[in-house]
Amino acid sequence: MSQARTALVVDDDPGSRRLLVRWLEEHGWRVQEAGTGEMALQTLAEATVDLILLDVRMPGTLDGLQTAVILRENAGLRNVPIIAVSASAQETFRHQALGAGCSAFLSKPVNLKLLLKEIERFVPTGEPQ
Amino acid sequence: MGTTSKSVSKKASGDKPFLRILFIEDVLADAELSVRELEKAGFNVSVDLVQDSKGFLEKLSGNSYDVVLADFNLPQWRGTEALKTLKQQGRDIPFILVTGTLGDELAVDCIKQGAADYVLKDRLARLPVAVRRALEEKALQREQARIEQRLREVVQDLDAIVWEADAETWQFSLVSQRAENILGYPVSQWFTEPNFWLNHIHPDDRERTAALCREASAQGQGHALEYRMVAADGRAVWLADQVRVANEPYGYNRRLHGVMVDITARKHAEEERLRTLSLEAENKALMRADQMKSEFLADMSHEFRTPLNSILGFSELLLETCQNLTGEQQEDLRLIYQSAQNLLHLVNDALDLARIEAGHVKLERDVVPLKDTFARILDVFAPRLQQNNLKGSAEVHPPELAVFADSRRLEQILTNLVGNAVKFTGRGGITLSARPTEAGVEISVADTGVGIPAEELPHIFNKFYQVRKQTESATRGTGLGLAITRQLVELHGGRIWAQSTPGEGTTVSFVLPGEEAAHGTRAKEQGRVASAHRAGG
Numbered sequence: 001m002s003q004a005r006t007a008l009v010v011d012d013d014p015g016s017r018r019l020l021v022r023w024l025e026e027h028g029w030r031v032q033e034a035g036t037g038e039m040a041l042q043t044l045a046e047a048t049v050d051l052i053l054l055d056v057r058m059p060g061t062l063d064g065l066q067t068a069v070i071l072r073e074n075a076g077l078r079n080v081p082i083i084a085v086s087a088s089a090q091e092t093f094r095h096q097a098l099g100a101g102c103s104a105f106l107s108k109p110v111n112l113k114l115l116l117k118e119i120e121r122f123v124p125t126g127e128p129q
Numbered sequence: 130m131g132t133t134s135k136s137v138s139k140k141a142s143g144d145k146p147f148l149r150i151l152f153i154e155d156v157l158a159d160a161e162l163s164v165r166e167l168e169k170a171g172f173n174v175s176v177d178l179v180q181d182s183k184g185f186l187e188k189l190s191g192n193s194y195d196v197v198l199a200d201f202n203l204p205q206w207r208g209t210e211a212l213k214t215l216k217q218q219g220r221d222i223p224f225i226l227v228t229g230t231l232g233d234e235l236a237v238d239c240i241k242q243g244a245a246d247y248v249l250k251d252r253l254a255r256l257p258v259a260v261r262r263a264l265e266e267k268a269l270q271r272e273q274a275r276i277e278q279r280l281r282e283v284v285q286d287l288d289a290i291v292w293e294a295d296a297e298t299w300q301f302s303l304v305s306q307r308a309e310n311i312l313g314y315p316v317s318q319w320f321t322e323p324n325f326w327l328n329h330i331h332p333d334d335r336e337r338t339a340a341l342c343r344e345a346s347a348q349g350q351g352h353a354l355e356y357r358m359v360a361a362d363g364r365a366v367w368l369a370d371q372v373r374v375a376n377e378p379y380g381y382n383r384r385l386h387g388v389m390v391d392i393t394a395r396k397h398a399e400e401e402r403l404r405t406l407s408l409e410a411e412n413k414a415l416m417r418a419d420q421m422k423s424e425f426l427a428d429m430s431h432e433f434r435t436p437l438n439s440i441l442g443f444s445e446l447l448l449e450t451c452q453n454l455t456g457e458q459q460e461d462l463r464l465i466y467q468s469a470q471n472l473l474h475l476v477n478d479a480l481d482l483a484r485i486e487a488g489h490v491k492l493e494r495d496v497v498p499l500k501d502t503f504a505r506i507l508d509v510f511a512p513r514l515q516q517n518n519l520k521g522s523a524e525v526h527p528p529e530l531a532v533f534a535d536s537r538r539l540e541q542i543l544t545n546l547v548g549n550a551v552k553f554t555g556r557g558g559i560t561l562s563a564r565p566t567e568a569g570v571e572i573s574v575a576d577t578g579v580g581i582p583a584e585e586l587p588h589i590f591n592k593f594y595q596v597r598k599q600t601e602s603a604t605r606g607t608g609l610g611l612a613i614t615r616q617l618v619e620l621h622g623g624r625i626w627a628q629s630t631p632g633e634g635t636t637v638s639f640v641l642p643g644e645e646a647a648h649g650t651r652a653k654e655q656g657r658v659a660s661a662h663r664a665g666g
Contacts, residue, residue, distance in 0.1 A: 015439030019446060026450045057431060087434035088427065108438040109473060112445050 004030040005123060006048070010040040010067065011055035011085070016108065020053050020085075023112050037062025041070060044077060050123050056086035056097055065100040072101035081122035085110060145173035148260070151188055152178045153199040153211050154227070163198060163227055163256055170257030181206055185214065194222050196260055201228035201235075212242055221271075223263035227256065290389040292319075296346045296374060297383075299326055311391050313361030331357035331365050342372070346385060349374050355392070367396040419487065426483055433476045440469040471607070478609035482592070485616045492535040492620060499532060499572070500525045503561045506543045510559075513551055520558030530563055532570045532641045538617050539641075545610040546574040546637050554578030557634070569623065569642035580631035589627060590615040 007029045011017040014035075021031045032047065034040040037058060052071070056064035064084060071077045084097035087108040094105040104118050148167065154160040160178055167174050177192065179185045180203065197215060199208035212224050226239055226247035236247050245263035248256045284291050285306040293303035304319045312329070319325050330338055334356040345352035351373040357365040372387040444466040448459060484490050503523035507514075514521045532539070543561070550559045557577025564571055581589060588594045593608035618625045618639045625639035 013435050013438075016435060016442075019439055019442040023442070023446055026446070087431045087438065089430060089434070090427065108434045109441040109469075110438060112442060112449070 004028060005050045005125075006030045006032070007051040007053065008032050008034060008040060008043060008049045009053045010034045010037065010058075010064070011053075012036060012058040012060075013055070016055065016085075016110075020110070020115075023115070024053075027116065036060045037064065037067035037070075040067055044071070044074075048076070049080060051119060052080055052082045054082050054084050054102065056084050056093055057088055065096055068097070068100040068102050081119075083115075083118055083122075145171055148172040148174045148196065149192070149194045150174060150176045151185070151192070151194040151197045151222075152176050153180070153185060153197070153203065153206075153208060154178060155180045155200065155203050159200070159227075159250060162250075162253055166253045166256045167260065170261075172257065172260070180204075182210065182214070185211055186218075189215070189218060189220060196263060197222050197224045198227050198256075199224065201226050201231055209239060209242060209244075212239070212244055216243060221267070223260075223267045225256075225259055225263055227253075287388075288391070290368075292387050292389065293375075294326070294385045294387075296385050299324070299342075299385075301326060302384075308389075311360075311389075312358055312366060329358050331359055333357070345372065346374055346383070349383070365393075366391055367393040422483075422487055423489060426480055426487070426489075430476070430480050434473075437469055437473050437476070441466060441473070444469065475607040475609070478607045478613060482609055482613050482616065485613065485620065490538075490620065492538060494533055494535055496531050497534050497536045497539055499530050499563045499570070500528055502536070502539060502543065503563070506540065506547055506561065509544070510547055510551060514559070517551060517554070518556065519551065519554060522558060522560050524560065524562040526564050530565060530570060532572075533643050534621055534641055538620070542614050542617050542639070543572075543574065545614045549610065549637075550574055550576035550578065550635070553635070566640065569640045571638055571640045573636050573638040575634060575636040577634040580633055580635050581627065581629040582631055583629070586627055586629060590625065 005028070007024050009017055009020045009024070009031055010033070011020070012035050017033050017035065021033055024031045029051075032043055032049070034043050037060060040052075040054070041062075054064045054068060058064055058067075062070070064086070068082055068084070071080070071082065081103040082101065084102040084105045085108060086093050086097070086105070089107045094107075097105045103122055106115060106118065150164075150167075152160050152163070154163075157178070160176065164174055164176055177188045177194075179188055182205075197211065199211050201208040208226050208228065215222060215224060223245040224243065225245050227250060228247065229250050231239075231247055231249065239247055245266065246259040248259050287305065287307060289305070290308040290311055291303070291305040292301055292308075294301045301319045304316045306316060308314070308316055308319065314325075314329075322328075327335065327339060338354055338356040341352060341354055351371070354370040354372065355367065356370070357367050360366050368389040369392045370387055370389045372385050375384045375386050444462045447454070448462050448466070454462070481490075500523070503525065507521040507523060510521060547559060547561070554576040555578065560573075560575045562573045562575070590611045592612040594611075595608055615625050618641070621641050622643075623639050623641045625637065627635060627637045629635040
């Protein structure tokens with residue numbers, strides 16, 4: 001395997017965050033994590049990533065939607081795939097997330113195998129998962 | 130001397146004031162002198178001359194006059210007798226004495242008896258002045274009488290009860306005619322029945338009104354009251370009563386004057402407005418409560434899913450990635466995973482049911498062909514049917530039968546019912562069927578499973594009801610599936626029921642009203658027309 005692919009997991013719930021980090025690491029990703037939208041922006045100011053997993057509903061000044069909008073305004077981050085993850089199952093959240101610039105939407109509880117399939121759509125490994 | 134009547138002068142002239150005189154005079158020359166004076170003064174005169182009582186009465190009864198002129202000293206009669214006769218006849222004609230001599234006392238007496246004036250024969254030049262003034266006074270009196278009469282008529286006709294009563298006893302002495310229209314009692318009853326007013330005030334208002342009225346009249350102040358009276362036909366009539374305390378001369382009780390106006394319509398409108406306002410407030414509060422409930426449900430959903438995400442995710446993670454788990458440990462993890470899945474279903478079902486019950490689920494209806502729907506459901510269940518060695522079949526008669534329903538919700542209903550059927554059927558199969566009935570389209574899911582005891586059948590659509598024999602954890606569901614199913618059927622305006630023979634199987638059926646027989650594309654069009662028609666109606 002060549003250079004490891006990198007991801008940022010943004011979620012205020014430590015359990016959900018660690019689950020995604022562990023799952024991605026198991027599949028060969030190098031993963032950074034952030035507990036708020038602000039921390040995510042800070043991390044991305046210093047490092048580049050191949051993928052962002054973003055919780056939609058987060059406390060603090062920036063929720064997931066606002067964070068996504070800011071990321072999309074940044075020229076360097078415009079094309080990084082963002083997969084929105086939310087425990088709010090309503091259809092409106094899917095529309096809002098896609099409207100804010102997210103590439104895909106998954107609802108919690110996350111089906112991990114489905115998550116891998118979604119990731120493959122945006123960041124192909126060229127290898128079978 | 131007999132009755133003589135002569136026309137002294139009949140010269141008519143257009144613009145001169147026309148004066149019709151009844152003249153009581155025995156000396157013709159004297160009468161002519163008087164007439165000449167009047168003509169000189171510009172009157173256009175006609176005279177009927179009489180000498181005695183008989184002639185006077187005859188003339189009076191058949192004619193109308195502007196003035197009566199009378200000599201005082203007549204051979205058989207006195208002018209003042211004529212004045213009395215005039216009053217007795219009720220004739221309102223100015224009466225002037227034209228006489229030779231008249232002492233002061235007699236003159237005053239005549240005036241007292243109602244003569245307009247007296248003129249001495251040796252000062253006849255004053256006659257036109259006296260006549261003119263008498264005519265003017267009479268005209269003024271008549272005008273005043275006319276105004277008073279009109280006022281009386283207006284008061285009687287006013288859409289109100291104008292009244293007068295004793296301030297102490299509340300005995301009414303005047304009540305205008307309209308009272309009969311407004312309350313339905315004859316006016317006389319107000320006067321004759323003791324305490325009529327107080328006794329006919331609505332019992333709920335009586336004490337308050339009496340107290341207010343007593344207090345106000347004690348202070349001698351006018352007051353405005355609003356109270357109900359009970360009309361003759363039993364209706365409660367709202368009255369606004371504007372009362373004035375009138376000062377009476379010494380020795381009399383004070384009197385109350387007032388006007389009662391029927392304000393029943395206004396009161397009802399006010400009540401209606403208040404009712405509307407409170408309804409609106411109630412509605413707003415309900416909407417707020419509804420809104421809060423929605424937010425609560427959304428929050429609950431979020432808060433349940435977050436920990437479930439970790440439980441499900443980590444058990445899946447461990448199962449997928451741990452190479453060195455023993456068989457038992459893998460089984461334990463699967464149990465955690467399965468339990469969390471069950472909990473997730475329960476949360477989903479509970480929230481779904483809460484949303485339906487709160488009226489937050491809106492149906493998106495369209496024409497749904499049942500043959501396709503049944504095929505899709507059997508397709509979804511194919512692996513499980515196969516796994517349990519069960520046969521799945523569908524019977525739709527006629528094949529193009531369709532319903533007007535929310536297709537996603539209809540599939541949810543069928544999924545719940547087929548899921549239950551599969552769970553409780555060991556061998557045989559599941560049959561989906563549909564047929565048109567009078568009430569609509571009847572759809573049934575029949576199985577050949579263990580069945581449900583008759584005494585439990587009525588309860589199976591209740592929340593959290595589990596059939597007793599089927600409570601082993603392997604078959605245990607959330608207990609909400611059938612409750613949701615019933616709610617969804619009822620949301621469609623339909624009805625659901627179950628029949629069962631223990632050991633042979635169970636059939637759950639529901640009717641969706643308003644069948645749509647879909648004959649290919651054409652029927653679909655018709656269905657749309659039908660749906661548009663429904664939306665309009």
